[in-house]
Amino acid sequence: MGVSILIGSFIGGYGSRFMSEDGINIVYGTLALIATIMMFVPKKGLDDQALDEVKFNRWLAASLALIVGVGAGIVGAAGAFLLVPIMLVVLKIPTRMTIASSLAITLISSIGATVGKVTTGQxxxxxxxxxxIASLIAAPLGAMAGKKVNTKVLQTILALLILATTIKVWSDIF
Incomplete structure (x- = not known):
């Protein structure tokens, strides 16, 4: 997923210079809406699976990562807000593994998006x-808290944050 999201995020970050601000906001709102819907899809039995027994379609994962990368690059995000629901709902990866993996994958995505945005002066x-600086301070605190919180609570918090973002983005568009 890493290489796919890197390529996609660079393409999106670089290509976003050809888009209007409204176009970028519509892409962001659409991605956030998709993520919101996916976060409210029931995920029963997902976290009962042993981490060493997790299996998923790697080609599907790579394809979706490329698409997420393009969208994330356009809006200047690493894409975790969409990658996490995809990993949970589509790929059926357990929550804690999704959280850990998405951190590594979105780190790679942020490199591609950053290079694309910096080279175009955005x-x-x-x-x-x-x-x-704020992220470097807050991220370890969030990681520690995430280890102690029930996975259903983590999913609910993420769903509510994505929902609030979706509402904010679409209210700004209209």
Whole structure:
């Protein structure tokens, strides 16, 4: 999934320079809406599976990662908001494995999107630096909290955050 999302995020990040701001927001709103719907799909028995027994279609995973990468690159995100629901609902990967894997995959995605956005002059460096510093402080705290919280609670929190984002993006569009 890593190589696919890297290629896709670079294409999306670079190609977004040809899109209007409204077009980018519509892509973001559409991706967020898809993610919201997927997060509310029941995921029964998903976390009962032993991690060493997890199996999924690698070609499907790579194809979906490429698509997520393009969309994530366009909107300037790493794509975890869409990648996590895909891994949970489509690929049927257990929650804790999804969380850990999505961190690594979106790290790779962010490299492609960043290169695409930087080469086209779309990055404001001061706000970006502030967000990087805040993320470096907050991410370990979130990782520690995530280990202690029930997976259903984690899924609900993520679903509500994605829903709030979806509402905000679409309200800005209209």
């Amino acid at each position: 990055v404001e460096y001061l706000p970006a630096a502030i967000m990087v």
